[in-house]
Amino acid sequence: MTELELRLEAFVKLGDLFRKFCKISKNNEHLKENINEWFREFDETIVLAGHKNGWFIRENILFCLEKWGALLTRDNLVNWLSDYTILQNKPKTVALIMAGNIPLVGFHDFLVTMLTGNSALIKLSSNDNVLLPFVIKYIIFTAPALKNKITVTEGKMVNFDVVVATGSDNTTRYFEYYFGNKPNIIRRNRNSLAVLTGNETVEDLNALGDDIFRYYGLGCRSVSKLYVPKDYNFNIFFESIYTFNPIINQVKYANNYDYNKAVYLMSEYKLLDNGFLMLKEDESYSSPIATVFYEVYDSLKDLELKLEAEKEKIQCVVSKGVIDGEISFGQTQNPSLSDYADGVDTVEFLIKA
Incomplete structure (x- = not known):
C-alpha cells in the first residue's frame, strides 16, 4: 500500500466511524454499557465539546459528523482527487491555524493537507479544541505510520513551509505580518x-x-x-x-x-x-x-x-434562479468536497506551493 493509499484508507475509516456513530446516536445506542469503546470515547468527547463551548450542542455536532460521514467514502474521495496530480506534490509541513466558530470548521483544511501527502502542524481555536484531537487520535489508531505527520501545538509555530490560516479581519492583519514571507492562504471574515x-x-x-x-x-x-x-x-x-x-x-x-x-x-x-x-x-x-x-x-x-x-x-x-453561482435554499451547510472556502482551491495551492 502506497502512502497516499494509506492516508486515503484512514479517512475512509473515519467516515465509517462518523456514519456508524451518528446511527447509534439517533437510536440512543451510545448509552449502552457494551458499546464499542471508540463510540463511548466519541460520545464523551462530544459532551466535553459542549461543556467547553455552549454553542456546540449535540444536535449540531451530529449534523456536522453526518455531513462529513456522507462525504468521506472511497468513491467520493477518489473522484474528488482524480482532478489533481497529487503525486507531483513535494511533501511539506503545512501550518494550519483554525477557527472555532462551528464544530470541526477546520477539518477540510486538515483533510486536504493529509491527502496531498503533507504533514500538518495545527493550532486549534480555544473554542474548538476537543473534536479534532479525537479525530486525529482515531486516524493514528487506524494508520500508525501517520503519527509523526500530525502535530497539534499550543505554542509558537515554527518549522513549517506553508500556511493556511482562518480568522477575523483583525487577526488576519497579524497573520499577514507574521506569515507573509511564506506561501499562504489567509482567510478573512465572509x-x-x-x-x-x-x-x-x-x-x-x-x-x-x-x-x-x-x-x-x-x-x-x-x-x-x-x-x-x-x-x-x-x-x-x-x-x-x-x-x-x-x-x-x-x-x-x-x-x-x-x-x-x-x-x-x-x-x-x-x-x-x-x-x-x-x-x-x-x-x-x-x-x-x-x-x-x-x-x-x-x-x-x-x-x-x-x-x-x-x-x-x-x-x-x-436564491432560486436569480443569481449566477447561487446555492439552493437550505443547502449552505451542505458543501461538497470541492466547495473551497473563499473559492480558493486548497488542493491545487498545496501541490504547487
Whole structure:
C-alpha cells in the first residue's frame, strides 16, 4: 500500500466511524454499557465539546459528523482527487491555524493537507479544541505510520513551509505580518446572504431557515443578510420560518436575542421581530446573533453587479434562479468536497506551493 493509499484508507475509516456513530446516536445506542469503546470515547468527547463551548450542542455536532460521514467514502474521495496530480506534490509541513466558530470548521483544511501527502502542524481555536484531537487520535489508531505527520501545538509555530490560516479581519492583519514571507492562504471574515423575489414558496423559505439558524448563524456559510424587493411581505417569511422558534429556548441564543433587542430599542432602530429573530434594515453583511439584516433592491441586475463588486466579502448567495453561482435554499451547510472556502482551491495551492 502506497502512502497516499494509506492516508486515503484512514479517512475512509473515519467516515465509517462518523456514519456508524451518528446511527447509534439517533437510536440512543451510545448509552449502552457494551458499546464499542471508540463510540463511548466519541460520545464523551462530544459532551466535553459542549461543556467547553455552549454553542456546540449535540444536535449540531451530529449534523456536522453526518455531513462529513456522507462525504468521506472511497468513491467520493477518489473522484474528488482524480482532478489533481497529487503525486507531483513535494511533501511539506503545512501550518494550519483554525477557527472555532462551528464544530470541526477546520477539518477540510486538515483533510486536504493529509491527502496531498503533507504533514500538518495545527493550532486549534480555544473554542474548538476537543473534536479534532479525537479525530486525529482515531486516524493514528487506524494508520500508525501517520503519527509523526500530525502535530497539534499550543505554542509558537515554527518549522513549517506553508500556511493556511482562518480568522477575523483583525487577526488576519497579524497573520499577514507574521506569515507573509511564506506561501499562504489567509482567510478573512465572509458572510452569506439570500436574494428573495417574493415568488418563493413556503417550502423555500422554511429551507432558508436552516441556512439562517443552523449553528446559530455562527458559520460563514450562515445567511446573515436578505435582499428583498420593494414592498416585500415579511409576514410570509416569518410564517414560513416559525418552525424554528424552539431556538429561543437555547440560553446563549436567548441572551443574545434579549441583549441585541435592548440595544436596538434604546437606539430607536426600526425592527421586525417574531419573538426569536429580528430583522433590521442595514447595509452591512455581518449581523449579530438572533438578527438578520435586510436591504431593499430596485433592480436584480443592479444587485448582481453590486454583489460581484463585493464578492470578497461574500461566501454564499442563496436564491432560486436569480443569481449566477447561487446555492439552493437550505443547502449552505451542505458543501461538497470541492466547495473551497473563499473559492480558493486548497488542493491545487498545496501541490504547487
